[in-house]
Amino acid sequence: MSTLEIKDLHVSVILDDENTKPILKGVNLTINSGEIHAIMGPNGSGKSTLASTVAGHPKYQVDSGEILLDGEDVTAMSVDERARAGLFLAMQYPVEIPGVTMSNFLRSAKTAIDGEAPALRTWTKDVKNAMGELKIDPDFVSRNVNEGFSGGEKKRHEILQLELLRPKFAILDETDSGLDIDALQVVSEGVNRAHQGNEMGVMLITHYTRILRYIKPDFVHVFVDGKVADQGGAELADRLEEEGYVNYLKGAAA
């Protein structure tokens, strides 16, 4: 049983050497192993900033507050230390790494996360199976990381990594955006497998309720202007589907 606790988190984005701009203004959120939390909210409310900050992206600066993984503050840790501690971020825009094959990348990542190289035979089988489940062409192992991948292919590869690396907590940053219905289903099944397989906690960031048909949240949090404006169970998502964010935005403007 693990816990990811975000306490009164204030974060600014670093614009240049001198200027920063506050984005998160006191976020509180606790996720336990096995729980699925959906984070919803309008554009610019700070959802992706939260995701990047938890993973330690250098563009964001923590002004105050804590991010605790099983009681230990991760804000002083480097990006790779956080990853090895069990935090995984499925990126919104996975970047291309020219000249580095997927197979090389996946095995290097697995080795780094586990602290030892995976046994060759089982690893090859694991990769093949996971790719099969996600309907990824076997040829992709010899392609360069994200190079020339379509939007949907990139997202499926993020989930492939999620399944292979088996983190304690996964943050999915708009993994559903740009996916057609079939791809959305395949990706959602991948997340559900990882969730069920190793009691993974999930922070699922999305604009749309569509993905919540496939991945059932235990909790829904509404993000507005850098804070959690409302929270509830899965039924809150249904209400948002009907009413939109307009009520919350009025409140924020007032």
Added chain:
Amino acid sequence: MTEQVERTADGNVITDILERNPELEGIGHYQYGWYDSDEAGKAAQRGLSEDVVRDISGKKDEPEWMLNLRLKALKFFDRKPMPNWGADLSGIDFDNIKYFVRSTEKQAETWEDLPEEIRDTYEKLGIPEAERNRLVAGVAAQYESEVVYHQIREDLEAQGVIFMDTDTALKEHPEFFEEYFGTVIPVGDNKFAALNTAVWSGGSFVYVPPGVHVEIPLQAYFRINTENMGQFERTLIIADEDSYVHYIEGCTAPIYKSDSLHSAVVEIIAKKNARVRYTTIQNWSNNVYNLVTKRAIAHEGATMEWIDGNIGSKVTQKYPAVYMVGEHAKGETLSIAFAGEGQHQDTGSKMVHIAPNTSSSIVSKSVARGGGRAAYRGLVQIREGAKHSKNNVVCDALLVDTISRSDTYPYIDIREDEVTLGHEATVSRVSEEQLFYLMQRGLPEDEAMAMIVRGFVEPIARELPMEYALELNRLIELQMEGSVG
């Protein structure tokens, strides 16, 4: 599909070839800061004069024409000004260099004949492993100024292939030297080629008879081991009609306090429809001035390929050239340069189209970090009459940090109308997003950086034989260590 080099967290390479051939481990390890006792070097004289040149020639018992050529070269060397268009060469003190060092009196026939300390040095370089594994067709290992160990496989000999050190070849096959020596790179071509011609010693001679394909690479290792000793090896490769040969030169040098000079000359003749590939990965220690002239003549339908990796040295100036003198001749250069702290890599290539329908390409990849400078300098020349010639140049530079420097000097000289030329140049920086992505997947920053750099040079690394690709990757990792923080 190319085989990938992959590593565990503690740095072990895990690849199928390594699992099959554990002895390959030795080739890629680069803790090459050791040096053994400097017996041979003490006696050698410092400084250059006519007496030194006469002495070298006399000790080798050379024909008079070679002595005369050396003396002529010495005059050119004295007369020619220091090149000042590239890197800073003011640190070279010609009076403080030993021009000839004899390390053993006579050549060893077998591995066991070698003195123990030389054997030990080569053990560290992994040569016996490579040789025992029969990965190499013949190993000519140059220790100091003379080739002391040399072997060629019997089947090659049976095919009529000659592969021996240049000094011996001059004695045993003088006809090749009278015909070809100094014809590709004339005695007064440039200051450093003149210096080499005056004091050359060692190097490799290769002759491949018509129609013979040497299927496995011929390899030679060079190593400077005497403090302040210049190494002036001279290589001559003649590939007769319809033949094929791949020659590999690997260089490593131990670390010394004062500066060293390495100034080699490589001449290659690819006759009609021959194909020659010449691969170099140089990793001279960071005090070596590496000023090398490499040039090939490609006759009708011949193909010349230079694969040139420059990782080490303080300064490297090297622009492997192909003169396409016959119709449908081809020239190709793949070049990698890595400039770390205190290093200046000024490298590139020269393609000279003399006959019609000739084609050439240059692909250059350079990486600079820690304040290093990497420059691409290339000349494409299409002479009058070389109609329908084609050339394509791609040069990509990667900057790992903000204090390093990359320059591109593409020279083009076209004297013919109906030609096709392409030129692409890019400069990129390792992006924050790439680092973040890899680190988010658990890789420490230096490993992430090394992975990005390896990926950048991969299009060239894939052209290398497996053990060299491994070596290149290890070198990159070593270069990237301490690059962050």
